[in-house]
Amino acid sequence: MPRILNKSLRRRGLCCKMQGMSKLDDLFAFLSIPSVSAVAEHAGDVERCADFLVNKLSGLGFDAKKHLTDIHPIVVAHSPKVEGKPTILIYGHYDVMPVDPLNEWLSDPFTPTVRDGRVYARGASDDKGEIMAHILGVEQVIKEDGALPLNVIFLLEGEEERGSTSLFEFIQKPEVKQELACDVIVVSDTGMAAPDIPSFSYGLKGLCCFELEVSAPCMDLHSGVFGGSVANPITTLCEMIATTHDADNHITVEGFYDGVSDIEQWEKDSWKRVPGMSDAELAELTGVPCLRTETGYTGAECVYARPTFELNGISGGYEGEGSKTVIPTKALAKMSCRLVPGQDPEDILDKVEAHFRKVCPPSVRMKFTRQHGGEAYICDPHSTWGKAAQKALENTFGNPPVLVREGGSIPIIAEISKQLGKDALFLGMDLPDARIHSPNENMRVEIFEKGIAMAANMLRLMANAQ
Numbered sequence: 001m002p003r004i005l006n007k008s009l010r011r012r013g014l015c016c017k018m019q020g021m022s023k024l025d026d027l028f029a030f031l032s033i034p035s036v037s038a039v040a041e042h043a044g045d046v047e048r049c050a051d052f053l054v055n056k057l058s059g060l061g062f063d064a065k066k067h068l069t070d071i072h073p074i075v076v077a078h079s080p081k082v083e084g085k086p087t088i089l090i091y092g093h094y095d096v097m098p099v100d101p102l103n104e105w106l107s108d109p110f111t112p113t114v115r116d117g118r119v120y121a122r123g124a125s126d127d128k129g130e131i132m133a134h135i136l137g138v139e140q141v142i143k144e145d146g147a148l149p150l151n152v153i154f155l156l157e158g159e160e161e162r163g164s165t166s167l168f169e170f171i172q173k174p175e176v177k178q179e180l181a182c183d184v185i186v187v188s189d190t191g192m193a194a195p196d197i198p199s200f201s202y203g204l205k206g207l208c209c210f211e212l213e214v215s216a217p218c219m220d221l222h223s224g225v226f227g228g229s230v231a232n233p234i235t236t237l238c239e240m241i242a243t244t245h246d247a248d249n250h251i252t253v254e255g256f257y258d259g260v261s262d263i264e265q266w267e268k269d270s271w272k273r274v275p276g277m278s279d280a281e282l283a284e285l286t287g288v289p290c291l292r293t294e295t296g297y298t299g300a301e302c303v304y305a306r307p308t309f310e311l312n313g314i315s316g317g318y319e320g321e322g323s324k325t326v327i328p329t330k331a332l333a334k335m336s337c338r339l340v341p342g343q344d345p346e347d348i349l350d351k352v353e354a355h356f357r358k359v360c361p362p363s364v365r366m367k368f369t370r371q372h373g374g375e376a377y378i379c380d381p382h383s384t385w386g387k388a389a390q391k392a393l394e395n396t397f398g399n400p401p402v403l404v405r406e407g408g409s410i411p412i413i414a415e416i417s418k419q420l421g422k423d424a425l426f427l428g429m430d431l432p433d434a435r436i437h438s439p440n441e442n443m444r445v446e447i448f449e450k451g452i453a454m455a456a457n458m459l460r461l462m463a464n465a466q
């Protein structure tokens with residue numbers, strides 16, 4: 001749209017209304033594509049979603065390309081070159097988590113629906129809403145100012161929710177590193193404290209996932225005929241798992257805390273003021289009788305900055321109706337550790353495996369399987385770029401952001417930051433009640449609109465931040 005026409009429309013108050021409508025249209029079109037990366041039958045939808053992004057960004061004058069990989073495409077888009085101005089790289093993931101249990105959704109997960117001021121759909125807050133807010137922030141600046149005041153690269157992947165395998169390979173290539181050279185990395189795939197209190201995060205947890213299978217008899221046995229004579233795999237698995245923590249909820253795997261630094265005093269002070277993160281509020285929000293933290297740390301400190309060892313699922317034996325007196329042939333536990341800076345996922349996997357081998361009794365067999373992971377990430381929140389980002393958050397949301405570290409992980413970020421040699425800044429839009437990964441995932445329309453304004457403001461501030 002020519003600038004003059006645009007300006008006169010804006011003066012008459014029409015433009016905002018029109019833009020407001022088309023903004024939600026863009027978001028709805030994006031959310032309607034079921035880009036579930038974990039499920040093979042959705043591979044075509046994931047690719048269609050990449051095409052949608054290439055189209056949208058091409059329409060804004062970007063040089064946008066879809067790079068095919070062994071799994072799902074990576075979208076890279078460059079704005080027209082502005083000489084002498086910084087380059088920011090905006091990362092996001094356009095894949096989403098599976099939707100089950102489907103019957104708990106109040107509206108279809110891929111038919112975006114507005115109720116009570118929120119858009120309900122899978123991906124609304126993780127991470128399509130945020131991606132679209134940045135794209136529309138770019139669009140708004142182009143419309144209002146005629147062009148972008150700096151260089152923008154979008155790096156949008158389709159495998160974050162399954163471990164970013166292809167992007168880990170892609171980002172190693174010298175020609176890719178050259179193409180993605182930038183001054184700073186911007187990510188909004190993280191949390192926001194409250195609708196009027198933005199969060200500026202300067203860290204993410206790392207992650208490593210693994211499984212432990214314990215087996216003993218070669219078939220399910222009658223628990224009377226053989227009971228007492230052989231090890232029960234479920235009991236043994238539970239005993240082995242119970243050795244991983246002590247009474248203070250400290251992890252007892254040898255060397256687990258090697259390289260872990262203490263939380264700094266300014267961080268402890270700052271985290272006391274994060275809304276919703278006091279011990280009482282955390283207990284209330286999660287519905288637990290009271291918190292159980294590592295002794296000596298608050299809930300917020302554990303979430304943001306202490307490594308954890310979690311059981312994610314456990315199975316074995318008879319789980320059907322009534323009772324069945326068997327000694328099962330095997331038992332399985334799915335586990336993961338959230339890591340902090342100083343811990344290496346491969347090294348932690350070695351240590352956890354060694355721990356289980358040490359405590360495994362001779363009466364059972366064990367199989368330890370390594371799965372995906374990634375390193376933790378941390379940077380200085382007070383850099384020039386960090387300050388510009390914080391200003392954009394404050395300008396838009398009316399309050400200065402709280403400075404936090406995320407309990408969640410985006411395993412590829414540490415790798416992107418390492419390969420490109422630049423900081424990643426997290427300007428999250430994901431509220432505690434957004435239900436990411438759960439049924440009825442949503443984003444408040446107000447947050448989406450402010451997200452667009454924040455993205456636009458950030459581009460203008462960063463253009464002059466060096």
Ligand code: BES
Pocket residue numbers: 126127160161162163189190191207406407408409410411430
């Ligand atoms: N966007 C989330 C991570 C997140 C959410 C960070 C909220 C901070 C606040 C991301 O999509 C995610 O779900 N990551 C997974 C890891 C992935 C390998 C499955 C996670 O953290 O469990």
Ligand code: MN
Pocket residue numbers: 093126127160189
């Ligand atoms: Mn995400």
Ligand code: MN
Pocket residue numbers: 097126161436437
């Ligand atoms: Mn996610």
